[in-house]
Amino acid sequence: xxxxxxxxxxxxxxxxxxxxxxxxxxxxxxxxxxxxxxxxxxxxxxxxxxxxxxxxxxxxxxxxxxxxxxxxxxxxxxxxxxxxxxxxxxxxxxxxxxxxxxxxxxxxxxxxxxxxxxxxxxxxxxxxxxxxxxxxxxxxxxxxxxxxxxxxxxxxxxxxxxxxxxxxxxxxxxxxxxxxxxxxxxxxxxxxxxxxxxxxxxxxxxxxxxxxxxxxxxxxxxxxxxxxxxxxxxxxxxxxxxxxxxxxxxxxxxxxxxxxxxxxxxxxxxxxxxxxxxxxxxxxxxxxxxxxxxxxxxxxxxxxxxxxxxxxxxxxxxxxxxxxxxxxxxxxxxxxxxxxxxxxxxxxxxxxxxxxxxxxxxxxxxxxxxxxxxxxxxxxxxxxxxxxxxxxxxxxxxxxxxxxxxxxx
Amino acid sequence: xxxxxxxxxxxxxxxxxxxxxxxxxxxxxxxxxxxxxxxxxxxxxxxxxxxxxxxxxxxxxxxxxxxxxxxxxxxxxxxxxxxxxxxxxxxxxxxxxxxxxxxxxxxxxxxxxxxxxxxxxxxxxxxxxxxxxxxxxxxxxxxxxxxxxxxxxxxxxxxxxxxxxxxxxxxxxxxxxxxxxxxxxxxxxxxxxxxxxxxxxxxxxxxxxxxxxxxxxxxxxxxxxxxxxxxxxxxxxxxxxxxxxxxxxxxxxxxxxxxxxxxxxxxxxxxxxxxxxxxxxxxxxxxxxxxxxxxxxxxxxxxxxxxxxxxxxxxxxxxxxxxxxxxxxxxxxxxxxxxxxxxxxxxxxxxxxxxxxxxxxx
Numbered sequence: 024x025x026x027x028x029x030x031x032x033x034x035x036x037x038x039x040x041x042x043x044x045x046x047x048x049x050x051x052x053x054x055x056x057x058x059x060x061x062x063x064x065x066x067x068x069x070x071x072x073x074x075x076x077x078x079x080x081x082x083x084x085x086x087x088x089x090x091x092x093x094x095x096x097x098x099x100x101x102x103x104x105x106x107x108x109x110x111x112x113x114x115x116x117x118x119x120x121x122x123x124x125x126x127x128x129x130x131x132x133x134x135x136x137x138x139x140x141x142x143x144x145x146x147x148x149x150x151x152x153x154x155x156x157x158x159x160x161x162x163x164x165x166x167x168x169x170x171x172x173x174x175x176x177x178x179x180x181x182x183x184x185x186x187x188x189x190x191x192x193x194x195x196x197x198x199x200x201x202x203x204x205x206x207x208x209x210x211x212x213x214x215x216x217x218x219x220x221x222x223x224x225x226x227x228x229x230x231x232x233x234x235x236x237x238x239x240x241x242x243x244x245x246x247x248x249x250x251x252x253x254x255x256x257x258x259x260x261x262x263x264x265x266x267x268x269x270x271x272x273x274x275x276x277x278x279x280x281x282x283x284x285x286x287x288x289x290x291x292x293x294x295x296x297x298x299x300x301x302x303x304x305x306x307x308x309x310x311x312x313x314x315x316x317x318x319x320x321x322x323x324x325x326x327x328x329x330x331x332x333x334x335x336x337x338x339x340x341x342x343x344x345x346x347x348x349x350x351x352x353x354x355x356x357x358x359x360x361x362x363x364x365x366x367x368x369x370x371x372x373x374x375x376x377x378x379x380x381x382x383x384x385x386x387x388x389x390x391x392x393x394x395x396x397x398x399x400x401x402x403x404x405x406x407x408x409x410x411x412x413x414x415x416x417x418x419x420x421x422x423x424x425x426x427x428x429x430x431x432x
Numbered sequence: 433x434x435x436x437x438x439x440x441x442x443x444x445x446x447x448x449x450x451x452x453x454x455x456x457x458x459x460x461x462x463x464x465x466x467x468x469x470x471x472x473x474x475x476x477x478x479x480x481x482x483x484x485x486x487x488x489x490x491x492x493x494x495x496x497x498x499x500x501x502x503x504x505x506x507x508x509x510x511x512x513x514x515x516x517x518x519x520x521x522x523x524x525x526x527x528x529x530x531x532x533x534x535x536x537x538x539x540x541x542x543x544x545x546x547x548x549x550x551x552x553x554x555x556x557x558x559x560x561x562x563x564x565x566x567x568x569x570x571x572x573x574x575x576x577x578x579x580x581x582x583x584x585x586x587x588x589x590x591x592x593x594x595x596x597x598x599x600x601x602x603x604x605x606x607x608x609x610x611x612x613x614x615x616x617x618x619x620x621x622x623x624x625x626x627x628x629x630x631x632x633x634x635x636x637x638x639x640x641x642x643x644x645x646x647x648x649x650x651x652x653x654x655x656x657x658x659x660x661x662x663x664x665x666x667x668x669x670x671x672x673x674x675x676x677x678x679x680x681x682x683x684x685x686x687x688x689x690x691x692x693x694x695x696x697x698x699x700x701x702x703x704x705x706x707x708x709x710x711x712x713x714x715x716x717x718x719x720x721x722x723x724x725x726x727x728x729x730x731x732x733x734x735x736x737x738x739x740x741x742x743x744x745x746x747x748x749x750x751x752x753x754x755x756x757x758x759x760x761x762x763x764x765x766x767x768x769x770x771x772x773x774x775x776x777x778x779x780x781x782x783x784x785x786x787x788x789x790x791x792x793x794x
Binding site: 026028 | 719
């Protein structure tokens with residue numbers, strides 16, 4: 024057991040650090056974000072430029088095979104890159120779906136000519152991908168999708184609606200889950216496609232979230248035509264394609280709990296008073312700082328165990344579901360406590376209260392979504408109970424019923 | 433980075449597990465629980481003979497010279513099987529204190545006796561919390577007088593390491609003026625004894641800073657106890673899962689009810705978080721890393737919480753049967769409390785973790 028870098032890992036870290044220092048911009052304060060002060064178009068252009076540089080240097084997809092445009096590196100190298108990049112101001116969520124979900128699905132399921140067409144521009148950030156699974160009537164129950172694809176010769180005609188689509192307003196392509204057979208049970212009548220987000224009949228409407236942001240969208244499809252060559256996996260094989268994508272998502276969402284939240288709490292607690300003493304001296308405050316560390320470091324270490332399994336040629340199991348479960352709730356609890364430190368004044372928005380509060384206030388507003396995205400807490404607890412502990416599955420009355428006969432809420 | 437134990441280390445763990453499954457049975461633990469034995473003699477003999485108990489004592493002092501990582505895995509199995517032996521007293525605390533603070537002569541005299549099991553040692557190194565009067569012991573250079581109120585394994589120990597004010601004191605319990613009073617305890621599988629001293633010959637452990645040595649020994653003990661706690665928590669969760677698959681109510685296995693499934697998923701999550709903190713602590717302990725105080729406190733807090741939650745909810749999920757003397761649920765409930773307070777409470781260790789984090793952020 025050793026947490027230090029091996030000589031190979033240390034060499035890779037040095038190489039990455041040198042490249043980042045030559046090409047990136049170091050963070051000047053902990054909560055500095057990419058493209059502050061730029062409008063969305065300018066921020067997007069800057070993000071694409073960064074991604075192109077990163078891809079050219081071979082850091083866009085470290086673990087991918089070289090034939091697919093990757094580096095053929097190890098999962099550990101990927102983590103080392105992320106650890107080093109964390110000190111720099113880089114685009115946040117823009118390419119995550121492309122590289123974490125869209126392109127891996129293309130790589131696994133698409134025909135060779137499509138891979139040649141899509142992988143390189145995707146990695147270089149020239150094209151951005153979104154993921155179109157959820158619907159108003161199918162969130163956690165993904166098998167309930169009703170967006171319809173009907174075959175007409177060499178094309179499919181798609182009608183329906185998707186929701187919670189991150190970044191759809193700036194995306195070029197998406198992976199789209201549709202229903203192609205209404206007489207089969209729900210999970211057996213689904214088919215996955217690549218969809219051109221600029222095609223006629225695709226309409227994207229932003230969703231105004233509780234945080235005030237609009238990261239997500241509704242996407243409407245009206246007689247959108249997709250060539251059959253853009254099908255991913257077999258007809259009615261969409262469920263399996265989707266599962267391969269979602270396993271990637273749970274791992275990547277789980278890895279998103281920052282590792283410095285306790286340091287933010289400490290910084291804020293030094294500035295606030297509790298019973299007319301610095302809050303940092305109060306035992307209740309100190310206890311919460313310790314708990315924040317326990318959760319975020321715990322998530323980091325669970326991921327480290329998963330990576331060790333990968334590096335030994337074993338697959339990390341469904342037990343990795345705990346990372347998302349713990350991370351999202353921890354984010355909510357830690358941020359709420361940070362806001363409480365300021366008492367009634369903690370309700371004043373950071374625009375007026377001070378930039379120190381931006382990070383925790385935004386975290387607090389985003390946390391409810393994090394607990395839902397990628398599987399709600401309740402779904403993840405079922406996954407742990409059933410797939411890790413071997414407890415009986417939920418009673419399902421819809422398993423064998425043709426989809427068209429199911430009741431829809 | 434390699435965040436896992438080696439195959440050889442796992443082999444030792446398997447051997448200990450097999451031995452304990454045969455010898456540290458529910459019946460054997462109950463011999464101690466019900467006062468018919470002071471400890472599980474056969475388990476103790478086997479752990480000594482396998483070199484498992486003395487894994488972290490160097491060979492020059494009669495130990496197996498393996499290391500702390502091995503001892504951590506032994507501890508995990510000890511926790512799983514609720515061992516009723518002086519493993520923590522002799523090996524996590526007393527031997528460690530002598531190893532780190534003793535003179536060469538003290539080490540050569542005492543450590544081989546502890547490693548070979550001919551002597552049980554116990555220790556009280558202090559904690560943040562205190563109930564009884566603050567100075568019940570007095571050490572005057574050559575003799576010790578007063579009472580140490582609640583020593584685990586004090587009834588069978590031949591040697592004690594005690595923190596007296598700013599000193600660590602070594603007392604041969606075969607010496608003059610020693611008397612013992614058994615005290616009732618909430619976990620009778622680990623009996624407590626009050627030791628009384630009346631001008632009993634004693635000697636210092638000569639390390640310069642008693643507080644520093646005590647903190648270091650307690651950090652190591654926190655990591656090792658965390659493995660016992662994780663082992664115990666994982667075992668009670670398994671037993672509870674198995675019971676929930678057997679027991680039926682309202683025409684279904686009770687383990688199919690989502691309220692129970694979610695509770696078990698939450699226990700599992702708490703255990704896995706504690707497990708990774710314990711692993712991190714094991715690494716810090718075995719490599720003497722500067723992260724040790726932080727990693728040990730994190731392991732201590734999360735493992736205490738995980739075992740307490742698993743033990744409490746284990747009884748709850750068993751329903752009425754879980755509250756009976758015949759079931760083993762209460763053995764875990766008691767042991768979780770024992771391990772959780774043995775070297776100071778979860779809250780005291782959380783405060784220590786906060787101290788470390790704030791110091792680091794300064």
